[in-house]
Amino acid sequence: MMGTSQTDGRLLECTGVSRAFGAVQALYRVDFEVRRGEVMALVGDNGAGKSTLIKSIVGIHPFDEGEVRFEGKAVHIHGPRDAAHLGIEVVYQDLALADNLDVVANMFLGRERTHNVVVLNESSMERASREALDSLSVTTLKSVRQRVAGLSGGQRQAVAVAKSVMWDSKLVILDEPTAALGVAQTRQVLDLVRRLAEKNLGVVIISHNLHDVFDAADRITVLRLGQRVATLKTSETTQQEVVHAITAGTLDHVPGMADAPPIEA
């Protein structure tokens, strides 16, 4: 692995992080780690805490306790802006694209390039968009001046992903990137995910589809009822094992009762 430092490629490390919403313990002492150049899948049943974990990492619902280290340094992320500043980008399920704008406008939304502060530099943005898409080998888009409204689900996903890597990002989190896609488009998006990892980015992919997970991910973190029940290497596990972890993985803690230290996995 290249670009490694004193952290041996560890990009994001969450140690013993918890988050409660009132009486509901959404996350309880979760350990979660992503390395550079790897695709980490985050799986679990509905309500297992996948989305909460992501939202907490980017500071939308900050953790109640636990430690977050990014590139080896302890960080406190208080919102998406902090996260973006560190190089963490999230591609949400609803993609957050403006249908009425073209691909270029969407890719630069909120970070438009300008001549002398106010006037948009369309040429520069168009070229950079094209380059970003090309660097990810996205060939399905004929024109970056197309309105997003006219794109297919896979093309939209590609635009959203390309947008997230344009900003010198180091960690890209994808929330259910293949949920609404057909077979061929799912293939394209999973290839895209692999290419992100090849560019030495850390990638987190949330998915319900174990087929996709085994296809694209290097490691799998399984959450169950707000706790981490397993972290598995894709090459050393089976779908059955993952399904078992999702539905009946052993819980290390019972919140509010025994306050036993977390067991090393």
Place this chain on the structure above:
Amino acid sequence: MTTGEAVSPADAPGSDETSPETLSGYAQLWWQGVKYGELGSLPIIVGLGVIVLIFGLLDDTFLTERNFTNLLLQMAAIATIAIGVVFVLLIGEIDLSVAFVSAVGGVVMTLLIRPEDPGWPWWLAIAIALLCTTAIGFVQALVITKAGVPSFVVTLSGLLVWSGVVLILTTQASEVGTIRIQDDTVIGIANDFLSDVQGWIVAVVVVAAFAILQVQTARTRRAGGLVAKPTVVMVLQTLGLAAVTFAAVWYANKDRGIPKVILILGVFLVFWSFIASRTRFGRHVYAVGGNAEASRRAGINVDRVRIAVFMIGGFMAGVGGIMLASRLRSVATNTGSGNLLLLVIAAAVIGGTSLFGGVGRVVSALYGALVIASIQNGMDLLGLASGTKFVITGLVLLGAVLVDAYAKRRRVARGMA
């Protein structure tokens, strides 16, 4: 989101086979767009043609030079106020208070320039009036964004409040409820005309500026290795603009000339088109209208954009109100009432601005105002009763909305909206 004529690359969806680099490819892409519901300004051009044909046949005076300049005078204020409405519609909101806000602008200016009482200079009075209407937009937007009340309700109450303010101000200042304007500069705004030579100069400048902008845009795009508009299309568009502009100046010059107020409107049209299509702020306006949540996540201060847009709405309403006051040489208790509100919103919508936000161009204010003013003018010439005029205007608006809805269905059917 490009400047210029009805046909722009943004209006033409991409296709696999055709290249937009050649004339035929460009035309093909445009026609493909039309078929799939990207109508652009086509309905307006067709609509205007029909209107001219109908009223031209029904009334001998409709197509005269005299009536043409009258039409321009009648259209100017509607188009001016409608520019602000376009911005408000672009972010997916509505402003029902614009007509009375424009009246507030007219009344405040008129009161301030009354001789001796206080007898302020015209420019100061206009500045204060515009400050007032912009501040009204600001306050209304503050309620909409900070209290989270729908703009429909806030501006509806604004409609009542500002109509009341107009009544209070006018009745306090004058027993009969009418205040005459005696300042020649202010009266001149909507009653003076450019000389023949001035008119020609303006026409030449407009066409030259358009041509230079086109060439420059194409040059920078080609220099950057990007697809640019074919030269033939640029030449044709420039020639088209030149034909329309020169014909208008020639015809108006046969009567009294191009009204000064049209020049003012033109400056505002160019300025706000530039803001909407070429600046970061303009981009954010479209983004907020298209997907407010995506804009928020992209780090755009959505509330600030909304507030700025309502301030633009208030400002342009003020400008339009001053034009109206100038044209009538007075303000009265009924200033801003009647169908002004409906006409300006109809103008923006008929011009092609979507009521659902995110779609439309500033110039649609001009197109819509031309249609609306032509219909009003033609019906006045025919001496139709008020009731009939309302019915017809309403049906035209309905027709425009139906065209929009049909076009949108075509886009949806193709998965384009």
